[in-house]
Amino acid sequence: MRTLTQAGICLDQRRMYPVRSTKIKASAIRAVFGILTALLSTTSACSLETAAPASPTCASFHPARTTPALLNPKLATSTRPLCFRAFAILHSSVTRTPLYVAEHLTRASVEAARALNTRDNRFHAEPQLIPAERGELADYRGSGFDRGHMAPSGDMGNTGDDYESFSLANIVPQDGPLNRNGWADLEGYVRDLTGKLGETYVVTGPAFASRNLKRLNGRVLVPSHVWKAIYVPGQGAGAWIVSNDRQQQWEVVSIATLATRTGIDPFPSLDRAAKAKVPAFPTFD
Amino acid sequence: MIKPFADDDAAASIGDLSIENGTDKVTVSGSLEFTRDQTGLERARALKQLADDLIVELENGSAPQSLTGTQTAAVDQVANPFA
Numbered sequence: 001m002r003t004l005t006q007a008g009i010c011l012d013q014r015r016m017y018p019v020r021s022t023k024i025k026a027s028a029i030r031a032v033f034g035i036l037t038a039l040l041s042t043t044s045a046c047s048l049e050t051a052a053p054a055s056p057t058c059a060s061f062h063p064a065r066t067t068p069a070l071l072n073p074k075l076a077t078s079t080r081p082l083c084f085r086a087f088a089i090l091h092s093s094v095t096r097t098p099l100y101v102a103e104h105l106t107r108a109s110v111e112a113a114r115a116l117n118t119r120d121n122r123f124h125a126e127p128q129l130i131p132a133e134r135g136e137l138a139d140y141r142g143s144g145f146d147r148g149h150m151a152p153s154g155d156m157g158n159t160g161d162d163y164e165s166f167s168l169a170n171i172v173p174q175d176g177p178l179n180r181n182g183w184a185d186l187e188g189y190v191r192d193l194t195g196k197l198g199e200t201y202v203v204t205g206p207a208f209a210s211r212n213l214k215r216l217n218g219r220v221l222v223p224s225h226v227w228k229a230i231y232v233p234g235q236g237a238g239a240w241i242v243s244n245d246r247q248q249q250w251e252v253v254s255i256a257t258l259a260t261r262t263g264i265d266p267f268p269s270l271d272r273a274a275k276a277k278v279p280a281f282p283t284f285d
Numbered sequence: 286m287i288k289p290f291a292d293d294d295a296a297a298s299i300g301d302l303s304i305e306n307g308t309d310k311v312t313v314s315g316s317l318e319f320t321r322d323q324t325g326l327e328r329a330r331a332l333k334q335l336a337d338d339l340i341v342e343l344e345n346g347s348a349p350q351s352l353t354g355t356q357t358a359a360v361d362q363v364a365n366p367f368a
Contacts, residue, residue, distance in 0.1 A: 074367045094366055117324055118331050119298040120286065141293050142309075143360055153298065166296065180303070180314035188301065212362050221363070263367065 058088035061102040063201045063231050064269035068100050072263025075099055082128055082169055086161040087151040089169055091126070093133035095221040097172045100205035100264055101150035105194040112157030113191070119162055123147055126169035135168040139217040148174025148226065150204040152187040172206040173214075173222040178248050182284035183226065186240060189282070190230060201231040203266035207241065229258055229266040237270055238279030250283035286334055287311070289342045299331045311339060 058081075059065035068090070070076045078093040086109075089098045125136050140147050150170050156162035164170070174183065194200045206223030214222035222244065229239035239258040243249040255275040259265040267275070287295040287306040295306040302317040317332070319325040 072367055077366075117300065117327055118286075119296075121296045123294045123296060137294055147305075153296075153303075154301065176312075180312075184301070184303070184315055208365055208367050211365055211368060213365050215361050215363050217359055218361065221366075222360075 058083035058102075061088045061104045061201070062269075063233065063267055066267075066269040068102065068203055069265040069268040070099070070263065071259055071265055075263050078133070080129070080133070082126070084151075084161075084164045084167075084170075086156055086164065087170070089150075091129065091133070091169050093129075095206070095208065095223075096133070096135040096139070096219055097206055097221065097223070098150050098169060100203050100266065101170055102266075103151050103155060103202045103204075104199070105155060105191070105202060106199045107195055109155070109157050110191045110194045113155050116157065116159075116162070119153065119159070121153070121162055121166045123166045123168065123171070126167045129169060135171065135220045137168070139220045140168075140171075140173065143173065143216045144176075145173035145216065145222060146176045146179040147171045148179040148183065150206075150226075154184075154187055155191065172226065173216055173220060173244075174226060175244050175246060175248070177246065178226075178242065178244065182242065182248055182250070185284040186228060189284070190228070193230070193232070197232050197235060199233060201233075201267070202228065203230075204228045205262065205264060205266075206244075207262040209261060225262075227258060227262055229255060231255075231267050231270065236277055236279060237267055237274055238277065238281055239266070240281065240283070242284075248285050250285045252279060252281045252283060254278045286331060286338065289335075289339045290346065297335075299328050299335075302332075304335060 059067070062068070067088070075092070079099065080091050080093070082089040082091050087101050087103045089101050091097070092099050123137060125131070126134050147168070148171060149165055150172060151165050153162055153165045156165050190200060190202060205227055207225035207227055208221060208223055210224035213224065216222065225241050225243050227239055227241040229237065231237040237255050239253050239255060241251050241253055241258060241261060253261070254277055255265070255267055255270060287297050287304055289306065289311050290308055291306065293307050297304045300317045302313060302315040305312045317328060319329055
């Protein structure tokens with residue numbers, strides 16, 4: 001049985017992913033996670049990566065293969081990186097939610113997602129995590145909060161990827177009207193933008209930025225805000241942050257401001273000037 | 286497509302329309318375009334099936350006059366562990 005205390009203070013998440021080939025086969029990822037799961041019983045996630053041989057990873061979801069950086073060290077407690085076929089997650093067993101979810105969207109991936117005319121799926125607890133670490137369906141049931149996707153189902157171009165997006169490791173408790181309206185519009189806007197500009201790197205996550213937090217079933221923390229950062233190579237970067245409540249207060253911010261507000265820098269590889277720019281994005285209130 | 290009210294975990298979508306199942310409610314949100322082609326027809330049929338299944342379940346089940354007090358899970362408040 002894995003122990004949470006060993007799950008690692010991985011301050012430098014950039015070292016979590018060895019740099020290697022760009023093409024990743026799902027079967028290879030599965031194999032790697034089999035090994036990871038086995039090794040995690042005896043060692044922390046941090047030391048594991050230096051001990052294990054370089055393997056295909058989720059690094060291609062990040063610009064310059066650089067994973068988001070946790071600027072608030074408290075966020076790093078009991079975290080675990082999870083690699084899926086279409087996105088990469090840093091999961092926290094303190095919140096029992098993701099802390100961020102990274103995707104790399106392309107014109108082709110958006111077209112494939114749009115071609116999936118109807119979808120059928122099931123929310124499910126994440127099998128790569130032990131029950132003590134993860135959110136369960138029962139935690140959300142009747143809570144009054146939606147199960148809000150971080151990597152959107154609508155970005156997924158096949159049923160396998162779509163199924164993975166329904167893992168509760170990709171879900172946070174989200175205000176229902178926000179999830180169903182403005183947030184869904186934002187997700188569509190990012191797909192449209194990707195179709196126009198060719199590719200985007202997208203990092204989405206919850207922010208825990210209030211003195212007190214609501215908690216579901218004594219287990220899952222409700223974020224005070226949710227945010228989405230995008231980087232378009234050759235164009236620039238920026239982010240949205242919105243309060244996770246009926247007020248739905250939207251803000252368009254620079255990457256630097258987002259990092260200060262959330263404790264997470266989604267794109268550490270960008271230079272200071274790119275991070276300081278406030279983009280001319282619309283809001284969705 | 287979902288079987289209305291049968292479970293709390295099934296979800297479906299038709300175009301940009303999201304459907305979430307629940308034992309006490311089914312939620313439909315988003316928007317849906319019907320193009321005048323086979324894709325539009327497929328979507329129209331899926332939407333009709335959903336509406337038909339909902340009506341059958343509500344007619345056959347013991348649908349009460351109104352459902353009250355749907356919030357069942359405990360929601361409490363804690364200090365922010367990251368502050």
